[in-house]
């Protein structure tokens with residue numbers, strides 16, 4: 001199995017990759033920090049990865065995405081699965097005060113993802129098999145005052161994936177939208193963690209299972225499907241007054 | 245970056261301490277600047293220590309449990325190198341399928357490598373393999389002055405010795421390297437033998453420790469009478485049949501979880517007696533022999549998550565001591581009688597003989613002799629007084645108490661038990677301290693409210 005992971009130093013990506021490593025997969029790990037990628041690659045090799053190569057890229061360097069895809073395919077000798085995991089939670093308040101900040105968040109969480117998906121979709125469509133999996137978020141299901149810039153980006157990604165799924169279904173390429181709820185990772189370390197917070201290991205396993213089964217949309221942990229069903233059904237008039 | 249989330253607690257949930265700050269560490273290349281903290285610092289692993297040795301009331305807790313990457317593993321030699329927050333469970337997951345096993349393991353696999361070093365932990369094979377520290381080849385230590393020191397028996401050897409069993413006080417272990425043990429398959433040939441007196445325990449121990457790598461006994465101390473105790477002696481060796489290497493382990497049952505604190509009346513001497521009776525009777529034959537996978541043999545308690553909650557909000561005391569062989573009988577006689585008289589029920593009582601494999605650790609607890617581990621519900625001053633009396637018995641018989649399981653021994657006792665503490669003190673990082681260390685060296689930090 002040849003797996004490329006973008007944002008491979010993310011806690012959720014790493015936990016997911018541990019399962020692929022146990023299967024003896026060949027891994028291509030992409031991220032912006034060479035040091036962190038090396039740490040993750042060593043770990044995954046000990047855990048059983050057949051190979052783990054790294055590639056340093058800030059995903060906002062869109063003009064290097066083509067090169068990235070070529071390198072991926074050349075190094076792995078093909079491509080079965082691409083998992084896009086990078087993201088930033090950003091500071092909502094800062095975004096409200098700065099257009100540049102808002103655009104930066106949208107670039108990292110939406111535009112870079114859409115660019116990567118456009119290129120890899122074309123490659124896999126021609127190959128007529130493979131899997132695209134992206135970590136979106138429950139935050140994209142409904143806009144909330146506390147994180148709507150992030151939520152907007154995730155909503156864009158989710159919608160993009162819906163369309164792409166339909167298009168690629170004809171070529172036998174699977175598109176998996178992953179919507180984690182709140183997970184205790186570095187991204188959320190500063191937040192007060194309530195009962196609904198999940199552990200990264202369990203979420204990594206959920207993501208791995210979703211990819212293996214080729215699910216269309218996976219809420220992880222599964223109870224978030226219900227939580228979001230309720231959240232989505234609250235009338236806007238009431239919703240806008242909730243402290244969310 | 246501080247987090248508001250994890251408030252370091254110890255497994256006994258006594259005492260309650262509050263760190264001024266909890267600082268999680270995620271990456272080896274993004275370590276906190278220890279010099280910048282105003283308060284004292286203590287690394288925190290998985291909080292599987294029982295007392296206050298992993299707590300730093302009013303100080304900084306550096307949460308190392310996220311430093312959880314493997315670095316290298318040599319299939320040929322069994323030498324493994326990993327970050328300090330890697331758990332023994334993680335190591336088993338990686339090593340067992342490739343024919344390697346932990347050199348030694350405590351009774352839970354949910355401890356970190358850093359914690360295993362800092363308490364120089366021991367397991368059922370102490371008599372044949374020594375402590376965890378005996379198998380460590382080197383580690384990297386971060387000191388608060390920013391120095392990164394590689395410590396091994398050859399390099400910075402004094403700090404190596406001080407850090408093994410050094411209670412987290414000598415600096416932060418970033419990664420460690422140690423030797424695993426070769427196995428043929430994940431199964432254990434185990435035997436369980438019921439015994440009905442302390443004498444019988446001694447006979448079984450003498451006979452078993454030559455032939456079996458692992459041995460430990462569960463004991464019931466509340467039976468009274470001349471036998472003093474009864475129990476089950478469990479011993480085992482790694483199975484040697486290559487054919488079993490292919491046999492899949494039984495699918496893991498989901499662990500049970502104790503979701504809430506039990507009310508304090510649940511555990512009392514009657515329920516403990518009833519439990520012990522049932523546990524003793526459940527093995528109908530005097531002698532049972534079977535081949536089972538390693539998990540139930542080594543980690544029966546890990547099948548129930550958060551089992552410490554059965555002791556309720558007030559928490560509980562663990563108490564483990566070792567006395568030299570020559571005082572073994574007398575010390576056990578006296579302590580068991582003392583426990584019986586007080587009517588204090590201990591739920592998970594464990595008896596074992598330590599061997600004479602010497603650890604490099606300067607302040608390590610294990611030494612040749614008999615060790616008894618007990619636990620007692622926290623009934624406030626009543627329990628404290630009872631344990632002080634137990635301390636006296638241990639002291640009179642040349643024994644010592646295990647810091648990893650202590651929340652209450654006096655500074656006076658500690659200094660008698662560990663006369664080398666002053667030699668050790670020179671290796672403590674000037675910015676590091678713990679609730680335990682302040683208590684046992686200065687007699688402070690002990691005014692923490694009791695929950696009654």
Ligand SMILES: Cc1cc2nc3c(=O)[nH]c(=O)nc-3n(C[C@H](O)[C@H](O)[C@H](O)COP(=O)(O)OP(=O)(O)OC[C@H]3O[C@@H](n4cnc5c(N)ncnc54)[C@H](O)[C@@H]3O)c2cc1C
Pocket residue numbers: 255286287288289290291292293294297298308328329349350351352354355356357358359360362363364365366367368410411412413415416417418545648
């Ligand atoms: C069910 C159960 C059974 C047990 N059985 C045994 C047994 O059979 N034998 C035995 O010896 N012990 C036993 N223990 C105790 C346990 O093994 C030790 O307390 C162990 O040290 C806990 O490790 P931890 O990762 O939870 O560390 P913590 O409890 O969080 O910390 C322990 C110490 O390690 C230090 N530390 C942690 N990480 C680092 C680091 N990276 N660098 C420097 N210092 C560090 C801390 O400062 C602290 O002093 C048992 C505990 C439980 C809960």
Ligand SMILES: NC(=O)c1ccc[n+]([C@@H]2O[C@H](COP(=O)([O-])OP(=O)(O)OC[C@H]3O[C@@H](n4cnc5c(N)ncnc54)[C@H](OP(=O)(O)O)[C@@H]3O)[C@@H](O)[C@H]2O)c1
Pocket residue numbers: 007008009010011012013031032033036057058059060085086087088089108135136137138179180181182183184185186187188
């Ligand atoms: N944690 C949650 O509660 C939660 C919930 C729902 C969805 N998610 C989503 O899950 C994914 C993984 O997040 P996580 O929780 O695992 O957090 P994380 O550990 O902080 O991971 C985020 C990753 O994104 C990388 N990244 C950010 N900007 C980048 C850039 N410009 N170029 C390259 N890489 C970049 C980071 O790299 P560096 O390490 O170099 O900074 C980091 O590896 C994200 O998409 C997140 O939105 C998380």
